[in-house]
Amino acid sequence: MLSDGTARDRTIARARLKFLESAELPAAVVPEGIRNSWQRSKYLGICTDEVVVPYQPDYDRESRLVRAATPVLDRLERTLAGSDACVIVTDRKGWVRDRRVGEKRLSAHLDRVHLAPGFNYAEQFVGTNGIGVALEERRPNVVLGTEHFNERLQDVSCAAAPIRNTVTGRVEGAMNLTCWSGPARTFMAALVQEAAADIERVMYEFSSSQQRALLEAFQQVTHYGDRPVLCLGQDLVLANSAASTRLTGDDHRLLHEAATELGHAPRTRKQVQLTGGETVLMRCRQVDSSAGAAGYLLELAFTEHRSDEARTRAGSRSRDEQDASRPWPLPGLAGTDPAWNTVSRTVSRCARERTPLLLHGETGTGKSALVHATHALTGAASAPVILDAVDPRTAAPTADLSATLRAAPAGPGHALVLRNVDAVPPEQGPDVARALDAAAAQGTWIVGTLHRAQGVPEPLRHCFVEAVAVPALRHRLADLPALVECLLRRVGAGVECAPEVLPLLRRHDWPGNIRQLHLALREAAAGRRTYRIELRDLPPSLHSAGSRSLSAWEASERDTLVQALLEVDGNKLLAAQRLGISRTTIYRKMRTYGITLPARG
Numbered sequence: 096m097l098s099d100g101t102a103r104d105r106t107i108a109r110a111r112l113k114f115l116e117s118a119e120l121p122a123a124v125v126p127e128g129i130r131n132s133w134q135r136s137k138y139l140g141i142c143t144d145e146v147v148v149p150y151q152p153d154y155d156r157e158s159r160l161v162r163a164a165t166p167v168l169d170r171l172e173r174t175l176a177g178s179d180a181c182v183i184v185t186d187r188k189g190w191v192r193d194r195r196v197g198e199k200r201l202s203a204h205l206d207r208v209h210l211a212p213g214f215n216y217a218e219q220f221v222g223t224n225g226i227g228v229a230l231e232e233r234r235p236n237v238v239l240g241t242e243h244f245n246e247r248l249q250d251v252s253c254a255a256a257p258i259r260n261t262v263t264g265r266v267e268g269a270m271n272l273t274c275w276s277g278p279a280r281t282f283m284a285a286l287v288q289e290a291a292a293d294i295e296r297v298m299y300e301f302s303s304s305q306q307r308a309l310l311e312a313f314q315q316v317t318h319y320g321d322r323p324v325l326c327l328g329q330d331l332v333l334a335n336s337a338a339s340t341r342l343t344g345d346d347h348r349l350l351h352e353a354a355t356e357l358g359h360a361p362r363t364r365k366q367v368q369l370t371g372g373e374t375v376l377m378r379c380r381q382v383d384s385s386a387g388a389a390g391y392l393l394e395l396a397f398t399e400h401r402s403d404e405a406r407t408r409a410g411s412r413s414r415d416e417q418d419a420s421r422p423w424p425l426p427g428l429a430g431t432d433p434a435w436n437t438v439s440r441t442v443s444r445c446a447r448e449r450t451p452l453l454l455h456g457e458t459g460t461g462k463s464a465l466v467h468a469t470h471a472l473t474g475a476a477s478a479p480v481i482l483d484a485v486d487p488r489t490a491a492p493t494a495d496l497s498a499t500l501r502a503a504p505a506g507p508g509h510a511l512v513l514r515n516v517d518a519v520p521p522e523q524g525p526d527v528a529r530a531l532d533a534a535a536a537q538g539t540w541i542v543g544t545l546h547r548a549q550g551v552p553e554p555l556r557h558c559f560v561e562a563v564a565v566p567a568l569r570h571r572l573a574d575l576p577a578l579v580e581c582l583l584r585r586v587g588a589g590v591e592c593a594p595e596v597l598p599l600l601r602r603h604d605w606p607g608n609i610r611q612l613h614l615a616l617r618e619a620a621a622g623r624r625t626y627r628i629e630l631r632d633l634p635p636s637l638h639s640a641g642s643r644s645l646s647a648w649e650a651s652e653r654d655t656l657v658q659a660l661l662e663v664d665g666n667k668l669l670a671a672q673r674l675g676i677s678r679t680t681i682y683r684k685m686r687t688y689g690i691t692l693p694a695r696g
């Protein structure tokens with residue numbers, strides 16, 4: 096719905112509709128930042144008419160960000176009282192952590208579109224919006240009414256800015272100001288940036304008092320004796336040489352996880368296996384400061400010495416990938432199947448070392464998602480740029496691919512993904528290879544993706560140093576429950592599956608892999624009749640296990656059959672009567688299409 100009749104609003108609204116229908120995007124009309132965000136939103140298949148966002152009511156209300164934002168929001172709340180403005184703070188993943196609204200009507204509207212504490216407003220869930228763009232592009236931005244990807248958000252305009260840790264530069268969250276949409280209000284961007292800077296200043300004060308507390312605790316323990324000591328704070332790691340020579344960054348991560356599990360228990364001990372196979376006994380104590388918990392002080396005792404042979408084997412590369420049974424959690428992704436663990440570890444290492452990588456695997460297995468997650472873990476300032484060798488509008492090879500590759504931002508901290516590497520036409524191969532080499536030489540992490548490893552055109556082969564196969568979903572079905580849980584969180588707040596749904600999902604062979612699973616759950620959630628997804632809510636195609644591809648007519652016949660069976664609770668006689676066919680025919684058709692509905696009739 097358009098809330099404002101300005102010519103600009105109408106022009107943007109028309110451009111958006113055209114873009115949604117035909118992917119055509121007039122550069123002169125739509126600002127570049129909005130164009131990029133629309134493209135990302137469309138690529139991710141985000142809903143345009145419904146706000147479906149994850150909800151997590153339990154979060155740390157004492158986090159440094161929340162505590163730093165509180166006095167700033169208190170002040171703004173007083174200033175904006177009675178006005179049609181709302182201020183919001185989210186964490187770095189887009190989870191709304193605090194919201195103050197000046198006007199009741201706006202508050203009710205924001206509740207309706209779930210722009211409220213506990214919900215997630217990252218671009219990957221809602222599409223183009225101020226918070227999402229600020230976090231995705233790590234820069235201040237303004238999104239006016241019809242520029243929102245989702246039409247439910249077009250009644251409001253917003254300005255947002257990232258909140259950074261001023262010491263490390265890492266984005267910690269976003270500050271957002273939302274008003275009813277209307278003519279652009281110039282104060283919005285300035286106000287939001289000033290508020291973000293205020294929060295950054297308070298966070299800096301907190302972090303310096305936390306860092307002072309950590310340093311003091313570290314000095315006290317290391318003053319006497321030379322046993323290995325490690326101090327782990329939010330942005331600070333302190334280690335004496337007895338610890339630093341034997342621990343890697345991944346060990347720090349493991350030890351931090353172990354310390355977090357021990358929590359507040361004073362001076363507790365725990366045995367931890369390090370990435371190189373050694374075991375360490377750690378004594379852990381939480382260090383507190385005037386600004387809250389500052390981190391952990393770990394006193395370590397190495398209980399096993401590595402043999403020379405193990406030392407040789409455990410170069411940084413193999414250490415990472417040694418233990419397939421140990422999960423390697425990646426932000427936003429699910430799975431602990433050994434094949435997935437190995438892939439996650441290897442891709443993480445390549446991201447860290449910026450090793451040019453070829454990821455091959457069926458469509459929808461998570462190749463691009465792996466790059467996103469592992470690149471983010473390196474602390475990179477920008478999301479990977481994803482280019483496709485196949486033009487999605489024409490399904491033909493992308494024109495001027497090498498020029499587009501050259502125009503992509505390059506340098507350390509950047510990642511460049513070329514999808515469908517095998518579709519690069521032979522005559523373009525040398526130019527594309529030169530463009531990739533030039534980006535790699537500047538420090539960009541280069542990743543190529545394709546469905547089968549053998550398809551890389553000869554001139555491009557040298558561009559990729561390692562190759563990793565990403566497993567198909569049907570080969571890692573043990574991960575199905577975790578994947579379903581993870582994808583349901585994206586689908587909507589509190590959506591869950593009835594217990595009989597998982598066995599049915601397990602029987603399907605998922606040619607479209609995790610993308611297909613995501614779409615199926617989204618479709619089921621949208622059409623569900625109760626709070627949870629029941630068997631009858633699943634798309635009809637999931638009720639059949641046929642392996643051959645069906646014609647449009649056959650698919651529609653199969654769907655009609657499944658629908659009829661679901662409506663009568665699987666009773667074949669009743670379903671046959673409804674469809675006006677014999678019971679024998681229904682049995683025959685069920686066999687033909689491999690329909691595996693739970694049999695009751």
Ligand SMILES: Nc1ncnc2c1ncn2[C@@H]1O[C@H](COP(=O)(O)OP(=O)(O)OP(=O)(O)O)[C@@H](O)[C@H]1O
Nearest residue numbers: 428429430457458459460461462463464581609610
């Ligand atoms: N382990 C995972 N946990 C949760 N979601 C995942 C996981 N792997 C993939 N996904 C989701 O599945 C969808 C498809 O993933 P992605 O686009 O990375 O696939 P792809 O292998 O790059 O596909 P294509 O070959 O078609 O480019 C995305 O929504 C992604 O977030």
